Amino acid sequence: MQVAMAKRKTTPLKDFAPDGHHCSLDLKTTKLGMVSFFQDLEQDVLDEIVKRFTATHYREGDEIYYQGDPAHYLRVVVDGAAKLLRYTDEGKDVVLDILNPGSYFGSLKLLGSDVYTESAEAQSGCCILSIGLKDFREILQEYPSVGIAILEMSAEKLRSSQEQIKQLTTESVETRIANILLILTDKFGEVKEDKTLIQLPFSRKDLADMAGTTTESASRVMSNFQKEGIIETGRQWVAIKNIEMLRSIVEH
Amino acid sequence: MQVAMAKRKTTPLKDFAPDGHHCSLDLKTTKLGMVSFFQDLEQDVLDEIVKRFTATHYREGDEIYYQGDPAHYLRVVVDGAAKLLRYTDEGKDVVLDILNPGSYFGSLKLLGSDVYTESAEAQSGCCILSIGLKDFREILQEYPSVGIAILEMSAEKLRSSQEQIKQLTTESVETRIANILLILTDKFGEVKEDKTLIQLPFSRKDLADMAGTTTESASRVMSNFQKEGIIETGRQWVAIKNIEMLRSIVEH
């Protein structure tokens, strides 16, 4: 017999200032300083660099750029979340990455020109800094440590991308989804009393597109997780109640 | 009725000097200059850089490094081919990349230390140059153009890795294999009279591990391709007879 308690199903997620919100210069500086490829710089140098970035606010669902667009900017998430995805001809979307504050995306094509090979969309309301590639190149020339740091971030991205390939070819849908929940918990987890809320709005379809499966399959897996008491979930949100059980699913 | 001609099924692949072979200094210099991140340098600068690399020859099947090993070197393929792969607990291998001459691999962890997250193996007999990360870092400091070039190569790798993810989640086994054949043709194709030989020894299992499928499925697909006259194949080798048909399979 089920617990008779009527669960609160209204969204527990915080609101990312739907509009009118702008990142202050202070916020920009603070957050940019946290981005790992700038973290070794002095405060005054950082101040100078920040000036070269432009802040833009996006509302949930806004398109940041579209695959095929000419690629002239490097971007950094300072607040909220963005997702990188590829739309396929048959209408199947593939989510390549969910970016949390401190992550860079966009183009690194410093020589010649290029077009984006993926699209970027605001997953929640978010604040994004962008910089023209020429400006960024000047920064690179002046501060070699930035180049080294970004090279490492880039290697790290490749690594997680390869991990994703491994998962897709060897793991079941259930395992892949469990793994994604762990990754999202790392990136967006907010510890509450008895659970960890993933501070990010995402639907079953988003989850399916990350796991390379269908909405229905994702829903089935999530239903089971909920029945087993591993998670608590509602429309567009998920909280982890038993992270150990998730880990053991992924390990096995 | 089949063509009555007895087809030559012995390997048409060239032999990569099974042992005793060493890359000459000249070969090293020539080949390294072809690697795109050094291609902008002057000849005398290149000569100096080459001295910092060590050449090693591997025989087909040799292990170059193993996942989990401490990662202290950056490597470049100068002759032959290497593959990057991950072994899983259940014994399923996942091939992440097949590297042709001019490709770099290994570690880019310039600060701190790291371990390899994948293994590298000689796919054919091959000659590999390696350089310690400290030395490489010095080169980076001295020649910023190298850093920029490698950053772009790194971005390109990420891109092809993401393409692979898209393929795995949206395309059939047949399409994925067709696509891999096209990629290998680009990297290792050698044009003959009426066909393009892929100058690389690789088995059905290798192909399966690249496509994220099983040996049996890969074999079935290849059998069909052969029946349809798209390819000609034997033990460990493949030649493309009708590349357009392969392209149309991938497009659709």
Add this chain to the structure above:
DNA sequence: CGCATGATTGAGGGCAATCAAACGTCGTGG
């Protein structure tokens, strides 16, 4: 309060994995 959208659940089917067996090719040694 009612509609739009997201989430769930069920039934059925298909692609590819698995299990199993035989065949062809190459290297080795008698």
Add this chain to the structure above:
DNA sequence: CCACGACGTTTGATTGCCCTCAATCATGCG
């Protein structure tokens, strides 16, 4: 030079995971 064995490849039969199609339910907003 031929026979044998190892290994790569092929083909067949069967299973099962997950996709597809379809209908219903729930949530949140206007």
